[in-house]
Amino acid sequence: MVSQYSDFTKLKHAKQEAKDHGCFVVEIPTYDKDGFRNGTKFLLYREAEPKNQLVGKRKSLDGIVTLVKLATGMVKPRLQRKGRPMTEAERLKAQREFDEDERRKRMQEEMSNYATEDDE
8 A cells, every 4th residue: 555645744855855965945925916825835945155045946845846856866857848848958957957966976975985994
């Protein structure tokens, strides 16, 4: 039997995954022209000095969960979007982000190997 997750649990897991990879999720309530709340906007930031860097924003919970997975390297970026191919700029941006994450992982791995060599 497959477990079903509530929206709260999905958001909690996405926030934890983002935090583990040096990012954080911000929730901003949205309102219609009459002042009634009609949803939430989600922003994903990467912690950086001197100013945090906006990675992306989404209107839906599933959208922010997918963005967190892409930004943290849990999934590879698709080279084609739903309904239309990616533009060259979108493809290059997705590839650059993926390459940057891979480079960061390799550097962390090398640093951990370097630290263990010093211990011996």
